[in-house]
Amino acid sequence: MDWFIVENGEAAGPFKESEIRRWLDSGKLTPETHATHEGVDEWKPLSKLMPDDPVENLHPTFSVEEPSSVPEIPAEVGTSESPKEVNGDQADLRRYQPAAEERIRSWAWTMVGAMYLIAFFWPTKLPDGMGVVNFQFAWAKEHLSWSAIPLMVWPAVAGLGAVVLGWVLRGRWRAVFGLFLFLSPVLLVFLVGADGFKKVFDAFGSLEGVGMSHDESSDQINRESGHFLSHLYHVLSSMALGVVLLVGGILVSILSVYSMLLLTPPIVRHLRPNSKSAYYFGVAGGVFLFVFQLTLLILSLLSFMGSVLFGLGQVLAMGMQMAAVIIGFLNVPSRPPKESTRRALWSAGLGLGGLMVYLLCLLVVPLIEGEMQAVLGMYVFKVFLGFAAAALILPLVVMDLWLGRAQVSPQND
Numbered sequence: 001m002d003w004f005i006v007e008n009g010e011a012a013g014p015f016k017e018s019e020i021r022r023w024l025d026s027g028k029l030t031p032e033t034h035a036t037h038e039g040v041d042e043w044k045p046l047s048k049l050m051p052d053d054p055v056e057n058l059h060p061t062f063s064v065e066e067p068s069s070v071p072e073i074p075a076e077v078g079t080s081e082s083p084k085e086v087n088g089d090q091a092d093l094r095r096y097q098p099a100a101e102e103r104i105r106s107w108a109w110t111m112v113g114a115m116y117l118i119a120f121f122w123p124t125k126l127p128d129g130m131g132v133v134n135f136q137f138a139w140a141k142e143h144l145s146w147s148a149i150p151l152m153v154w155p156a157v158a159g160l161g162a163v164v165l166g167w168v169l170r171g172r173w174r175a176v177f178g179l180f181l182f183l184s185p186v187l188l189v190f191l192v193g194a195d196g197f198k199k200v201f202d203a204f205g206s207l208e209g210v211g212m213s214h215d216e217s218s219d220q221i222n223r224e225s226g227h228f229l230s231h232l233y234h235v236l237s238s239m240a241l242g243v244v245l246l247v248g249g250i251l252v253s254i255l256s257v258y259s260m261l262l263l264t265p266p267i268v269r270h271l272r273p274n275s276k277s278a279y280y281f282g283v284a285g286g287v288f289l290f291v292f293q294l295t296l297l298i299l300s301l302l303s304f305m306g307s308v309l310f311g312l313g314q315v316l317a318m319g320m321q322m323a324a325v326i327i328g329f330l331n332v333p334s335r336p337p338k339e340s341t342r343r344a345l346w347s348a349g350l351g352l353g354g355l356m357v358y359l360l361c362l363l364v365v366p367l368i369e370g371e372m373q374a375v376l377g378m379y380v381f382k383v384f385l386g387f388a389a390a391a392l393i394l395p396l397v398v399m400d401l402w403l404g405r406a407q408v409s410p411q412n413d
Contacts, residue, residue, distance in 0.1 A: 004097045006034040006043060011097055020046070036097055038407065093274045095341045098406040101271060102170060105399070105406075109166025109174075112392045116159030119386035125375045133382075151188050155386050158184070162393070171405030178397040182256070185249070185390060255391035258292070261285030262321060262351045263395045266328055268402055269344035273337040278402075282328045293322045309368065313361030320354035359385060 002014030017037075023029040024046065031047035040049070096104065123130045134152045141149065161181050165174050265282025268275055297318045304311035324347045331343040362384055366377020 001037050001039075002098070003035055003037045005029070011095070013097075014094065021050070024050075038098060041099055092272060093337055094406075095271050095273060095337075096406075101406040105396075105403075106166040109162050109178075109396055112389050112396065113159045113162030113166065115385060115389035115392070116155045116162060119382055119389060120153075120155035120159060122378070122382040122385065124378045124382060133379075151185075154185060154188060155389070158389070158393075162389075170407075171403070172401055175397045175400035178393055178400065182390070182393040182397060185252070252387050252390045255387060256394040258289070259355075259391045260395045260398050261289050262324060263348055263392075264398045264402070266324070266331075266344040266347035266351065267395070267399055269328075269331065270341050270348060271403065273340040273344065274333065276333045279328075279331065279333050286325045286328055289325050290322065293318055293325065297322070307365055307369070310361055310365040313357060313365065317354040317357040317361070320350045320357065324348070324351035324354070355388060359388060 001017060003017055003020050004011050004013035005015070005020070006012070020029065020035070024031070029046065032045045034043040035046050035049055036043050037049070094101065120134055121132055124133050126133065126136070134155070137149055137152070140152060158181055162178075165177055165181070169177060261282075262285075265278050265285065268278040269282070272278065297315065300311065300314035300318055303314050327343055327347040327350070331340055331347065333340075335343070359381065363377060363381040366373040366380070369377075
């Protein structure tokens with residue numbers, strides 16, 4: 001069973017129970033040192049976790065009201081190693097107690113699921129007022145295709161699925177089902193495309209049925225022409241939907257890879273501060289990211305021609321994400337674990353924050369400009385919020401594949 005202790009107000013570990021008892025006997029730890037172990041969801045003094053240990057003769061020298069008041073554990077020359085020395089160079093060093101890490105990772109899935117659900121229920125302007133376009137099934141079936149309906153309900157399904165996966169499954173099993181959640185929209189796009197091709201062939205079949213004989217009455221020709229035009233309208237609408245979905249699919253794929261390279265390495269470094277593989281993976285992907293970001297930053301300057309406020313937002317968003325990449329470069333494995341985990345958190349926060357700033361620009365700037373821009377802005381924000389949620393699935397999948405379950409993975413062994 002793995003144990004964790006509080007050192008300088010932060011969690012340290014894991015350790016073996018025999019190590020904890022040895023440090024108690026030698027005086028390196030006191031009975032009032034706060035600790036926890038697997039199966040215990042809160043920090044408690046060692047005197048309560050080991051009531052059978054003969055430590056009554058050891059007197060605490062500090063306040064135990066809060067774990068943050070625990071002083072640094074003294075190291076004695078010529079004695080056995082201190083907890084910090086045991087774990088400082090361990091590749092699998094943990095930032096959090098396993099149960100706490102699992103909760104953090106579950107909340108990450110919940111956040112992505114919430115983004116999906118907000119995108120689904122986000123209201124937009126409809127012919128009869130404000131409403132949720134995802135519920136307009138009859139209109140979609142009449143003017144687009146029945147195959148568009150699964151895509152309309154997909155954000156709600158994906159949102160609920162992400163929340164359930166976050167709390168029901170753990171580790172690599174969650175990653176497997178998450179990968180299915182990530183790839184499912186691609187299958188739906190092929191479904192809509194296949195239906196569009198079917199309508200194209202139906203339209204050509206109806207074209208052959210339109211006769212040009214002088215013996216036919218004008219009413220019959222008008223009926224056949226109207227039938228053909230109806231088919232042609234459905235074909236064009238299906239093809240337009242297919243183009244939009246194709247562009248959206250390509251955009252989501254690019255955003256997914258981009259988000260994975262931007263967010264996965266710093267998140268893994270935050271949870272495993274001594275992970276060299278996470279650092280080198282981040283450096284390799286960071287080179288591509290920085291060149292790509294620099295190109296986008298130059299292109300974003302063109303947006304000042306349309307709206308100064310939107311241009312400022314884009315530059316700010318891209319600047320935050322470039323800073324995230326630079327911090328990842330500088331967060332070398334030789335840094336102390338506590339400093340490394342803090343820098344990694346800054347890197348992940350700036351990367352995710354840049355994405356949020358961009359989404360807010362898509363919403364706020366059109367609302368400020370008003371009129372038609374506000375109507376279109378509500379639709380654009382709704383679509384891109386769904387795209388962002390879909391793109392964030394891949395970083396979570398890669399993280400779970402990388403780390404596995406926190407409770408069962410080897411820790412400092």
